[in-house]
Amino acid sequence: MRGPDDRPGPPVNVRSERMPVNLASIPYLGSGLGYREELADGIAAARDEIDFVEVLADKYISQPRLLDELREIRDLYPVIPHGVGLSIGTVGPVPPDYLAGMRRVSDVSGAPYYSDHLCMTKVPGIDLHHLAPLWRTEEVLESIIGKVDTIQQTLGKPLVLETISYLVDFDSPISEPDFFHRLTERTGCGILLDLTNVYSNSVNHLFDPLEYLQRLPLDHVVQVHLAGGFWAHGVLIDGHSHxxxxxxxxxxxxxxxxxxxxxxxxxxxxxxxxxRPLLEQVWRARSIMRNPVVA
Structure with a gap:
């Protein structure tokens, strides 16, 4: 028997009228933790200490039989699905089967938005297995605007795109902050600001992270990521490990x-x-969000 989570979505990759996007309607979620299977028991027992969790959407896109597991997580916590396989910068439309999987995961999670990365993970015929930066041109911008519109229309909710870390950047005609300005202005989409990526990029590419923040459309920032990395051969790596x-x-x-x-x-x-060390950092983030003046 089909439940409300499994209702069929609209046809995928069919452009229609742009869906109005209201980021202000997204509720305050608080301070949460990325859900990992190794931590499942502890996360379930820490319901008073974690406000919400972020799940890896591609696990459930590629294995729909696991959607019951996602429902169990959703029954414990508010859930935000976070993808890595959208590859929104790749030439061509979002594959219909992938977009349909996004819709299933989005519906089951009941999340107020869906997030992925502003990057490429694929080129035609090749999976890069890496979050690669975009060559930020007018053509790429227009392509991504069209795909964001299609995704938001299909999901019926905002798409929130993440800033990535990069070791090599292209000499693009559009800066990353300007790219985000124009993308968010045209589509209404949100930004997932990975502050560790911003810091790592500023160290590796010698720019001021505060100046970078000032240049972004901060009114479109919905969520942040926090993590710790490591040094390797004189480069700061976003390792999600410290x-x-x-x-x-x-x-x-x-x-x-x-x-x-x-x-x-x-x-x-x-x-x-x-x-425990992860919960302590979740608490610290919550404290800063509530009172950044004394942070």
């Missing part, structure tokens, strides 16, 4: 002095032996 560095906490406080941030997620994919 505590959030103090410089990133300072960026979070500065951001929260400027906007009413709706959601913060701590990401950690390695060194998962204990939940």
């Amino acid at each position: 505590p959030v560095p103090e410089e990133v906490w300072e960026l979070l406080a500065e951001l929260c002095r400027r906007i009413d941030l709706k959601a913060s997620i701590l990401e950690q994919d390695a060194n998962l032996d204990s939940l």
